Amino acid sequence: MDAKDLHHGHSEHHSGAVITDHVHYQDTEGVIRFEADHGHHDNDRNKKNFIHTYIFSTDHKMIGKQFLITGIIWAIIGGGLSNIFRMQLGFPDVPLHFIGTVFGDQWAPGGKMTPDFYNMLITMHGTILVFFVLTAGLSGTFANLLIPLQIGARDMASPVLNMLSYWFFFLAGAVMFTSFFVPSGAAGVSWVFYPPLSAIREAAVGSETGADLWLVSMALFIVSSLLGGLNYITTILNLRTKGMSMAKLPLTIWALLITAILGLLSFPVLLGAAILLIFDRSMGTSFYLDKIYMSGIGAMPHEGGNPILYQHLFWFLGHPEVYIVILPAFGIVSEVLAVNSRKPIFGYRAMILSMLAIAALAFFVWAHHMFVTGLNPFVGSVFVFLTLLIAIPSAIKVFNWITTIWKANIRYTPAMMFSVGFVSLFISGGLTGIFLGNSSIDIQLHDTYFIVAHFHIVMGVAAFFGMFAGVYHWFPKMYGRFMNRTIGFIHFWVTFVGSYCIFWPMHYQGMAGVPRRYYSHGAFESFNKFGALSEFITIAAIVVFLAQLLFVFNFLYSMYRGKKVTELNPWKSNTIEWTTPIHPGHGNWDGPLPEVHRGPYDYGKDGEDFIPQTVPMRPGETTHHG
Amino acid sequence: MTTYLVIAALLLIGMLVVQISKANEYINTLRGEDAELDTDKINGVLWLIFTVLFLVGIFWSTWYFSPLFLPESASEHGHWIDTMFNITLALTGIVFVLTQAALGWFAWKYHGKKGKLGFYYPENNKLEMIWTVVPAIALTILVVVGLYYWFRITGPASADARVVEITGKQFNWLVRYPGPDGKLGTSNWKLIDETNAVGIDFKNKDGLDDVMPTEIHFEVNKPYLLKIGSRDVIHDVGLTHFRIKMDAMPGLPTHFKFTPTITTDEMKKITNNPAFDYELCCDYLCGKGHSAMKMMVYVDTKEQYQVWLKKQPSFFDSAIKGTEAEKKAFATVTEKVSTEKGSDHSNH
Ligand code: HEM
């Protein structure tokens, strides 16, 4: 079989002639084999063994599920950590003996956690949620699941790289998990890992072995992201089915494409930063270090480095990273809003352009995280300008989403609830960005709870909402069953109201100057007036966490016992993933690949509730996009 | 015991929720489309209720907490920052209320109804133009005003600004004032030891009269220039009431200029809190002692300040003179540092 035939006779398909469908898979020797497809993909399951199907699967759908379930496990761990450190902030006098049991007695003598343990918790919480859950869990799940299904491809361009991407992610997670249990504990120098704290082992317990493992884990993670991203981009650009021009792509795919490009351009920079940091830590180099005197050690030999260099490199990834997290949610929410509003997404083209603008600008705003590092004021001013510029495409998106539900005929599914909730959160959190982007105001707000409020609302909770919307919406495609809606609605309302209760009051603390990453605010007369509020926040955090367990229960229960899907297209959706069988096999479509004739958002057009993308244009029908 | 009770109660609630949900789902499946429409309606109404309570709640809580946030600004530029903050709050507040209200209103008003279709409304370039241009204008205003203040805040200090050096270390602050000569002596990190905490180079005469008190005093209404550095990891000089925040980094000196405008005594009256004091905190995570890096700060009247200053011995006299450290300082300094002219802190 020659190379042209890779991807299932796709070329023939494009020419509209013979359609020869093949399913390919990789056998244990790593050789790509092709198998004639007789239209019964379900048989794959029986032919291949358990390991092939569920563990080292090359089926993008299975890999998507692997990402999702791994992400859910990490979310429980990362979220659980936050409940532990919220106890320290809200109820510092309640002894927590289980810490000693799980992590070792040195971390919580007498049930009272130490500052080092607190720092370890916040570091791991941030790292796990930003990278493992909201990057890998979100992009990994939906890019894998949706790209081939929504563009009409049999699988990813390289199923093997795709599988590797998952397994590098798994390894990264394994290393990170191990680091909790080394004697000096996991990394405890905050998720941004600024040197010298992270570069000098003696500077903190959390800068010892845990930090080495953190760096190794991140390096593996970056490899995973790059393999995934490369694959997503290649697949979207090359394997679209006949008729699926770029201008007919669902916004989910556009969002995932732009996400992958952002990741591909920015993660390598973090890898570089991490490697230099490893050198500084272990080989005596001085990339980030200069003129340091450590109590107990004396003057360090490092000279000539610059701690700010790391920050530039870190945020050159770090800022695009926040959009890597939120863009897939943009895509999912746009799709779910349109489907359940029974209306086209408003301003399809504006939505794409604004995502492109955000992505481009995302590379030129990083220094807004560094306004108070003594950055040259002129450079600072340029970043103020660019930062506030990025608010414009963000605003466009919000207005377009709101207009999408205007005069809609809204069907409330849990997915729809989370999508509308997403818009509310994105408004709230985006607006506080405008305070922070103005450097003079940022002097007061930087490194306070105001930042914590801003990014949790706009990124943390909002991206989770995008993820929930996606899971509820595509669960029927993943498992052939529905999730329980009533539990879904309860999950939504508790999470939505609860998250605002957690994060909104943090604005007030931040405006009072209360610093973040504090083990205790008790030492400061200026900051210790919020005791009752801290208790309230902690209680809300625990309630919200418990509501997530309800979601996990619903997820697992519905996988086996949920209401079965009985029709191909349960949401009456236009996109082509709903033309696959209820349980699509490896290869997705039994017969030929579907042909696409129109954009994905023809809802309510010409008196029809919906017109799937596979329906040819009627004579004289006007098109709005594509 | 209570732990187990709580867990049991939670499990019970969980099971209850699950059972009710399952029953509800079952009934809804039997009822078909009607049940769907009911769900849409209930959720629509909940959106409306939520939005009203949310907006009211936010106004209420903001009002309730307003005495605590943005505490009275005690510096000149602090008022500029507060002004900027309030302008931004007003602008974003309007946008916030309008958009959240629209969202909640639509979410309620357009919940699914029998036999209805969504309104086919795929695009409108005029609308897109409006909501590109209007935010652009608003943001331009914010940028212009913001940068105007930013350059004033970060601009050069006036020539008569008094210099105070603040150095962070794990886990406390070190301050140094120039002595009567008005000049800070040079320092070098290689000279740091247990006694000479910031590594003053006593070969340089300017340093002999430098003062290193354990608390910070400022004279009210005098311009100051803080010279900021760190011995080990990154710290951050945080002075909330003065609206100051500036990283303290090893090898990379930074500075912040400001003018304190309210004395500690006046602030006690303004805040109605006889125990009030200004505090210096660390605003960048520096390790396990991060949340306890505190130093007291006092803003004095001219007279109070003079009284305080007179009482401060020079660091050399109080800690170095006549000790082993003195010999060491003069012996080693000449050999070790003869090539290093001055230090990072001296040539500002
Ligand atoms: C309206 C547009 C936005 C503006 C103008 C904006 C502005 C800013 C600024 C200036 C900071 C730095 C503040 C500081 O550290 O002092 C910041 C922090 C942050 N923003 Fe935004 N932001 C916007 C939207 C977003 C979005 C959409 C996300 C994520 C999806 C996001 C995520 C974050 C995160 C994670 C941080 C803090 C990281 C850390 O220090 O740990 N922001 N934002």
Ligand SMILES: [Cu+2]
């Ligand atoms: Cu940013």
Ligand SMILES: [Cu+2]
């Ligand atoms: Cu510090």
